[in-house]
Amino acid sequence: MDEKIQPLKRFGQNYIFDKNIIQKIIDEFNPQxxxxxxEIGPGRGALTSELIGKTKKFIAVEIDKRIVKKLAEKFPELEIINEDFLKIKLESFVESNNKLRIIGNIPYNITSPILFKLIDERKFVSDALLMVQYEVAKRIIAKEGTKDYSLLSVLLNFFAQTEFCFKISPNVFYPKPKVYSALIKIRFYDSLQEDVDEKLFISVVKAAFGNRRKTLKNSLSNSIFRTIISRSSSDSISHLLSKRAEDLSIKDFVELYKYIEKNL
Structure with a gap:
């Protein structure tokens, strides 16, 4: 790839170049x-060059027109989509019952939107292997009662199985980021253990973490569910409302959701 193509800050570009780390990532992905x-954001093609030709179909989504031109020259057989990943419909790339496998060194500044998109469109996604900021990776795999436990912890582990693969030094990227990265594996469940209205469940969890330092009752009292919560002082849900969101297990969040859904 042409070294004259300089990373752009507005796209959050940090190109990975260390061959040993690249091989570890490919081994973890294990393409069939x-x-x-x-692939989200192929950049200079470090992962692309290791994946192309090894799978039934390989698609690269790249927002930067400069890179698209260079990738097309280097990999003429590569299907490149010059779009913002957040704006494409994953359904359009699925063939019959073969779901997408997603890989990418994703921009730190849009990590959460990408993860929420994958949750929203997970019926078209088998799994994802993503390089994210180390602090975000810790939040993704965190357990209740810890300082890293967050909205992402609850939602990703409700809809998927998550795995922390390994930590990645800033020294393997150009330009060198100021923080460590990590490789995270996400395997979406084919079916959920709990029957929920997904949008409502996500709204409940978001509202609960809206003021994470407050008790759940105070946090939800400032949300769209305030009317329901104001009537719950003597209800069976009161044992949860006295806690903070970070102390609730996923099972607790399901219980909270069912109460709100019943009383809407």
Whole structure:
């Protein structure tokens, strides 16, 4: 890839170049011949060059027109989509029952929107292997009662199985970021253990973490669920409302959701 293409801050570009780390990532991804793979932000093609030709179909989504031109020259057989990943519809890339496998070194500044998009469109996604900021990775795998436990911890582990693969030094990127990165694996469940209205469940969890330093009752009293919560002082849900969001397990959040859903 042409070294003259300089990373752009507005796209959050940090190109990975260390061959040992690249190989570790590919080994973790373990591409198979029947896979349908989509790469988010291929950049200079470090991962692309290791994946192309190894799967049934390989698609790269790249927002930067400069890079698209260079990738097309280097990999003429590569299907490149010059779009913002957040604006594409994943359904349009799925073939029959073959779900997408997603890989990418994703921009730190849009990590949460990308993760929420994957949750929203997970029926078209088998799994994702993503390089994210180390602090975000810790939040993704955190357990209740810890300082890293967050909205992402609850939602990703409700809809998927998550795994922390390994920590990545800033020294393997250009330009060198000021923080460590980590590789995270997300495997979406084919079916959920709990029957929930997904949008409502997500809204409940978001509202609970709206003021994470406050008790759940105070936090939810400032949300769209305030009327329901104001009537709950003597109800069966009161044992949860005295806690903070970070102290609730996923099972507790499901219980809270069911109470709110019943009383809407």
């Amino acid at each position: 011949s029947e896979d349908l793979v989509l």
